[in-house]
Amino acid sequence: MKLYTSAFAPNPERVHMFMKEKGITDIELVDINIMEREHKTREYRTISPLAQIPALELDDGRVLTESRAICRYLEGVHPEPNLFGKTDEEAAFIEMWDRRVEFMFLLPLAWWIRHGHPAFTAIEKQIAELAPRGEKGFRYFAKWLDSELAGRDFIAGDRFTIADITAFASLGFARVAKWKPDADELPNLVAWRGRMLARPCGQK
Numbered sequence: 001m002k003l004y005t006s007a008f009a010p011n012p013e014r015v016h017m018f019m020k021e022k023g024i025t026d027i028e029l030v031d032i033n034i035m036e037r038e039h040k041t042r043e044y045r046t047i048s049p050l051a052q053i054p055a056l057e058l059d060d061g062r063v064l065t066e067s068r069a070i071c072r073y074l075e076g077v078h079p080e081p082n083l084f085g086k087t088d089e090e091a092a093f094i095e096m097w098d099r100r101v102e103f104m105f106l107l108p109l110a111w112w113i114r115h116g117h118p119a120f121t122a123i124e125k126q127i128a129e130l131a132p133r134g135e136k137g138f139r140y141f142a143k144w145l146d147s148e149l150a151g152r153d154f155i156a157g158d159r160f161t162i163a164d165i166t167a168f169a170s171l172g173f174a175r176v177a178k179w180k181p182d183a184d185e186l187p188n189l190v191a192w193r194g195r196m197l198a199r200p201c202g203q204k
């Protein structure tokens with residue numbers, strides 16, 4: 001298998017963290033430089049028609065995109081440790097959390113950065129109003145997540161799951177906006193981040 005990936009980008013990072021937690025090391029990596037617009041080439045579009053990263057090329061030549069779908073596939077090939085839920089019920093709650101984090105944390109953050117950071121003019125037709133709107137949504141969710149984490153160690157319940165990975169990859173990307181959780185304002189998020197940094201997904 002071959003993973004098309006890109007350094008510092010949060011969605012491929014989700015897949016890398018997932019692979020680290022599973023101990024998967026046998027997938028060939030192909031780096032695509034987003035800022036150099038390598039993902040916009042005709043050649044890359046034959047792999048990922050929507051010109052997005054990550055993309056996983058299977059051994060039979062089929063290509064999976066969407067980081068969550070890629071992780072889902074890898075969970076099937078490497079079932080342990082389970083990160084998507086052991087029962088339908090647990091999987092439903094984990095999916096709820098993962099989608100909350102993806103759409104209410106990572107997405108506003110992406111708006112904030114892509115529409116506000118000067119370097120992103122390389123790939124985004126920036127709309128200035130979207131940056132503060134994204135920042136507001138991101139900060140709101142960070143505060144809410146902090147209150148949720150007051151009573152537990154992990155995002156979707158009492159164990160580490162894909163939802164923690166999506167949130168942790170979001171925090172990594174937030175560094176581009178020079179944002180990191182503050183211990184006075186978001187103590188539970190800071191403690192959770194410490195737990196993530198100590199895990200395989202937190203290793204370089």
Ligand SMILES: N[C@@H](CCC(=O)N[C@@H](CS)C(=O)NCC(=O)O)C(=O)O
Pocket residue numbers: 009010011012034039051052053054065066067068123
């Ligand atoms: N929903 C997709 C989103 C993929 C995505 O937006 N990837 C970004 C990198 S994090 C990308 O390819 N950006 C290039 C662009 O927007 O031009 C997923 O989960 O994989």
